[in-house]
Amino acid sequence: MHIVDIIAKKRDGIELSQSEIDWLIKSYTSDAIPDYQMAAWLMAVFFRGMSDTETAALTMAMAASGDMVDLSQVPGVKVDKHSTGGVGDTTTLVLAPTVAAAGVPVAKMSGRGLGFTGGTIDKLEAIPGFKVALECNEFIANLQRHNMAITGQTASVAPADGKLYSLRDVTATVESIPLIASSIMSKKIASGADKIILDVKVGNGAFMKSREDAIKLAETMVRIGQLVDRETVAILTSMEQPLGMAIGNSLEIKEAIEILQGRGEPLLKEVCLTIGSYMLTLGGKAQNYEDGRRQFTALLDTRQALAKFGEFIEAQGGDSSILQDTTKLPQxxxxxxxxxxxxxxxxxxxxxxxxxxxxxxxxxxxxxxxxxxxxxxxxxxxxxxxxxxxxxxxxxxxxxxxxxxxxxxxxxxxxxxxxDKPVPSPPLILGIVDKYGFHR
Incomplete structure (x- = not known):
């Protein structure tokens, strides 16, 4: 195969085969293709787009470019959740322990924040002693014992995505839905989860500014999930104002603790209830969304989710006494x-x-x-x-x-x-995209 031929095919809007995409990603990851030629291909994708089949092939090629986490030895349906990023988005810190407390394993590889979107790993580092980097065997062991493990994204997971993203960032090709979708889904698939929940943020404080673009991105990722046998559900949530009241790492840990105590900020809690209900349903613990919502609420009210958060903190070397005394967080x-x-x-x-x-x-x-x-x-x-x-x-x-x-x-x-006059509160949940398409 020749890179010039592949660039020309995509430039002319011709669908690439799986073998061509596999070769392209392997060659670029091994430095056999220079940046200037890969940049030309990215620009061709930006203007010509990709079919669902091409996007799924690109996703799997990037996922297979590095380590693929095998969670088969962990019993149950493993569920992962990903947010496209926002302001005051503390959902993972509430969702993971609550869903884990219900008996659904939550395996999550998270990143650090860049710009105004906070990273889950940065937030967890605010907990004294907390270990954010786990070896693969530690990650799996914690998942087996506690139904929950969160570790930092390593360079060995989907390295092609990291290399491609750096190039997209400097070639004005970031805003391509097939490229965004394959970037997100490649990391989720490489992380080993069976089912995937996506929180697609929409609005002023989100990467996707319009509802139409957000729906298109969500639909693309859900279709990728279907094509690669990973059931995926996307929930569109508003980012027209900060989701939580707290914006900042130790401040967001404190706000998450308040919700796990059965109190906390109503908007953040509502988004967690919505996403968590789908996680419990996909994980096989709830019969439907309404049942999942009842279970999720009960786990918060009885403080079982709070106890699971403390168990998780201790399992990763952190000081769980912050749950009783948040002044032990950085002040x-x-x-x-x-x-x-x-x-x-x-x-x-x-x-x-x-x-x-x-x-x-x-x-x-x-x-x-x-x-x-x-x-x-x-x-x-x-x-x-x-x-x-x-x-x-x-x-x-x-x-x-x-x-x-x-x-x-x-x-x-x-x-x-x-x-000067009363203003209505903006809608919080903007819609759901699942295998049946978009619905409110």
């Missing part, structure tokens, strides 16, 4: 409230700008590899639709760098828009 030196300059109704909260403000405090990364401040962040004090009085707190800033407070105060004020 910021400076705390400052942001006050409203007017009375009115909150008409909109620009989630992306709130996330950027948290990043400026050190809670997120402006470039790959940057050290983050695990104690820094923002806790919101308002929601869209809420009535606010002049002088009322809109948010609370947590930082160890006092010089950033003025800048972040301004960013938060600019991100919160007001109206």
């Amino acid at each position: 910021a030196q400076f705390i400052q409230e942001v006050y409203s300059g007017r009375s009115g109704y909150v008409a909109a909260i620009k989630a992306a700008q709130i996330g950027y403000a948290a990043m400026r405090l050190g809670a997120g990364r402006e470039y790959k590899g940057q050290t983050i401040d695990l104690s820094a962040g923002i806790v919101m004090q308002c929601r869209v639709g809420q009535a606010v009085q002049k002088g009322q707190a809109l948010a609370v800033i947590y930082t160890n760098d006092k010089s950033k407070i003025t800048e972040v105060d301004f960013l938060i004020r600019q991100a919160i828009l007001f109206a």
Whole structure:
């Protein structure tokens, strides 16, 4: 095979065979194809797209480019969950222990955050002593004993995806639905799960800004799952305002603990209930969505999910006493409230700008590899639709760098828009995509 022929076929809109895609990915991963030729192919895909069969072949080729985790020795249906990223998205920290407490094994390889989207691994590192890097045998052993294991994504899992993503990032080919879908699904498939739940974020604080594009991405990933025998369900959730009230690593751990205690932020809890109900259904523990919702709620109310979270923390070397005393989490030196300059109704909260403000405090990364401040962040004090009085707190800033407070105060004020008349709360769950297609 010749790379020029494959580029030309895709340029002309001709479907590539599985063998051609396999050869392409293997050759590029082994450095037999230079970046400039792979960039030409990526641009051809960007403009010409890929069929479902091609996208599934690309997904499996990238998954097979490195280690494929074998979870067959773990009994039960293994379920994994992936979010496309957002602001205040703390769902994994609630979902994993609750679903595991129901008896469904949750095997998750997670990444670090970049930009305003927080990474689960960064959040877990806020727990004193917590080990985020597990060897494969440790990962499987923890899954067998506790029904739950979370580890950092290693370079040996789907290395072709990491190499391709770096090239897409510098060639303006990131926003291609087949390339996004295959990137996400290749890592999920390589991680060994039997069933996959996708939380596709939509709106200002999400990668997918429009509902139409989000549905298209969700449908593509669900079809990939069908073609490679991994049942997949995608849930579209709004990111028009931060999902949780907390944005920042130790702050989000604290918020997750509150929900696991049966309290916590209603919007974040509702998204967890929705996703968790589908996870229990796919995992074979619930007969249907309604049954899953009842079970999930009971696991929170009885604090079985909280106990499982503590068990999980101890299994990975962390200090589970944080569940009783959250002051053992990293604490910021400076705390400052942001006050409203007017009375009115909150008409909109620009989630992306709130996330950027948290990043400026050190809670997120402006470039790959940057050290983050695990104690820094923002806790919101308002929601869209809420009535606010002049002088009322809109948010609370947590930082160890006092010089950033003025800048972040301004960013938060600019991100919160007001109206003189009542404003309805935006819808939270925008739809579901499963093997039957999109439905509300």
